[in-house]
Amino acid sequence: xxxxxxxxxxxxxxxxxxxxxxxxxxxxxxxxxxxxxxxxxxxxxxxxxxxxxxxxxxxxxxxxxxxxxxxxxxxxxxxxxxxxxxxxxxxxxxxxxxxxxxxxxxxxxxxxxxxxxxxxxxxxxxxxxxxxxxxxxxxxxxxxxxxxxxxxxxxxxxxxxxxxxxxxxxxxxxxxxxxxxxxxxxxxxxxxxxxxxxxxxxxxxxxxxxxxxxxxxxxxxxxxxxxxxxxxxxxxxxxxxxxxxxxxxxxxxxxxxxxxxxxxxxxxxxxxxxxxx
Numbered sequence: 001x002x003x004x005x006x007x008x009x010x011x012x013x014x015x016x017x018x019x020x021x022x023x024x025x026x027x028x029x030x031x032x033x034x035x036x037x038x039x040x041x042x043x044x045x046x047x048x049x050x051x052x053x054x055x056x057x058x059x060x061x062x063x064x065x066x067x068x069x070x071x072x073x074x075x076x077x078x079x080x081x082x083x084x085x086x087x088x089x090x091x092x093x094x095x096x097x098x099x100x101x102x103x104x105x106x107x108x109x110x111x112x113x114x115x116x117x118x119x120x121x122x123x124x125x126x127x128x129x130x131x132x133x134x135x136x137x138x139x140x141x142x143x144x145x146x147x148x149x150x151x152x153x154x155x156x157x158x159x160x161x162x163x164x165x166x167x168x169x170x171x172x173x174x175x176x177x178x179x180x181x182x183x184x185x186x187x188x189x190x191x192x193x194x195x196x197x198x199x200x201x202x203x204x205x206x207x208x209x210x211x212x213x214x215x216x217x218x219x220x221x222x223x224x225x226x227x228x229x230x231x232x233x234x235x236x237x238x239x240x241x242x243x244x245x246x247x248x249x250x251x252x253x254x255x256x257x258x259x260x261x262x263x264x265x266x267x268x269x270x271x272x273x274x275x276x277x
Contacts, residue, residue: 006225008037013051013226017233020055021193021241023126023172023253024260028115031166032264035112035276043214045106047226049207054227055234056200059193062238079146083194086148090157090174090191091198097161098203110166112275116264118167123257129176130249141182145191148183155181156191160199167261170196176250185245193238 015033019026030048034040039047060067073080108114142148159177163170171192178188208215267273 005222008039009047009222009225010229011037012039012048013054013229014233016048016051016226017055017058017230017235018237020052020230020234021059021171021196021237023122023169023175023250024257025115025119025122025167025169025172026052026055027163028119028167028169031110031115032112032275036273038276040276042211043219045110046207046211046214047219047223050204050223051226051230052200053204054230055237056196058231058234059196059238061235063193083146083148086145086150086153087191087194087198089150090153090160090195091202093154093157094160094164094199095202097164099206101164105164105166112264112268114165115167116261116268118165119257119261119264122168122172123254123261126172126176126250126254126257129180130251130254133179133249140179140184140187142187143184145183145187145194148187148191152178152181152183153191156183156188156195160195170199172250172253185249189241189245 012030012033015029016026019029027048034044034048069077070080070084074084109118142152156174156178159173159181160170161173162168162177163173174192174195175185175188178191179185183191264273264275268275
């Protein structure tokens with residue numbers, strides 16, 4: 001394996017792992033990182049989706065006890081049955097939208113400029129939501145993910161559809177959307193983590209099957225490096241984020257999105273960075 005290609009794979013994996021669960025858009029960052037590293041093309045697109053599964057497995061490991069309780073209770077525990085039903089219900093809107101519109105979105109929006117615009121717009125939305133919560137502090141209607149109704153789950157599922165736009169952020173859409181719909185910050189974040197499991201698994205399987213002719217056994221070491229680095233970075237990020245949200249809001253991520261998006265636009269406009277389309 002080419003050493004420089006291996007380094008690129010590791011960097012892409014780290015970018016994925018450190019951004020997947022923060023409301024700053026992992027897909028957007030992967031597109032921008034791929035542009036800078038000249039890591040583009042159809043096979044690179046599949047690579048970016050596959051390594052997301054590495055980050056998701058970090059969540060599975062972090063919540064392994066909870067996952068085990070859900071699986072063990074599917075046959076007899078009403079609480080676990082309701083939780084599993086809600087995760088599946090929230091999964092389907094974005095899954096259906098992805099199948100219907102993914103090709104169009106990929107052709108039109110998977111480029112640095114649309115990503116930068118989405119980062120800025122998403123950042124502004126997060127600031128508005130956080131401001132609303134500061135000005136109108138009220139107890140959340142849903143304190144834990146176990147308390148969610150089917151309607152709550154469907155609302156979060158439809159919010160996740162916005163994440164099909166690169167730069168929007170899957171975790172940002174589901175967490176901020178959940179908070180707008182009455183979920184506590186903790187409940188929205190935990191449900192977002194669990195919703196990532198079927199969502200990213202489905203996206204990986206669909207992408208690999210669709211582009212199977214592009215792949216070969218020779219690609220396994222490269223994909224393995226990206227997968228492993230995404231898992232490690234994702235694990236560290238999830239541990240940190242769970243501690244962070246217990247005492248902080250998401251304002252810092254909003255300002256990061258806005259500043260980063262503006263920098264991408266300005267550096268591209270003045271030719272300081274050649275963002276490859």
